[in-house]
Amino acid sequence: TEDEIMDLYARYVAYLDFINTQAWCAKVDAADAEKNLNLEKARKKITMKENGKAVAMIDALIEIDSDYIQLQDVCQNLKNYHSLVQLISEKTLKDISFINREISRRISANKATGRLAMFTP
Numbered sequence: 001t002e003d004e005i006m007d008l009y010a011r012y013v014a015y016l017d018f019i020n021t022q023a024w025c026a027k028v029d030a031a032d033a034e035k036n037l038n039l040e041k042a043r044k045k046i047t048m049k050e051n052g053k054a055v056a057m058i059d060a061l062i063e064i065d066s067d068y069i070q071l072q073d074v075c076q077n078l079k080n081y082h083s084l085v086q087l088i089s090e091k092t093l094k095d096i097s098f099i100n101r102e103i104s105r106r107i108s109a110n111k112a113t114g115r116l117a118m119f120t121p
Contacts, residue, residue: 005103012096019089026082033075040071
């Protein structure tokens with residue numbers, strides 16, 4: 001019915017608002033994680049240079065450091081979550097467009113039926 005489809009539309013729009021908020025939060029979390037990763041790398045570079053490590057080896061040593069790997073994993077997981085939420089948002093937006101087209105179709109059909117009654121004897 002018209003009431004049910006309008007209720008469905010309202011629910012999808014509310015869900016999209018929620019998903020978009022989650023996408024924003026995920027983006028912020030991923031950016032924070034990336035910042036922490038970069039800070040950890042900088043700290044490790046400074047420490048290794050102070051300890052006399054060879055400059056050519058520093059980046060390789062950082063890449064295999066367990067703390068750095070753990071921060072990389074956290075960063076990647078948050079980026080993956082952000083991508084997933086973005087996909088859900090895009091899919092929900094497509095669903096809303098489909099529902100909106102159905103509402104428009106029904107409105108057009110009702111207008112045509114109403115006009116037909118006005119012009120028939």
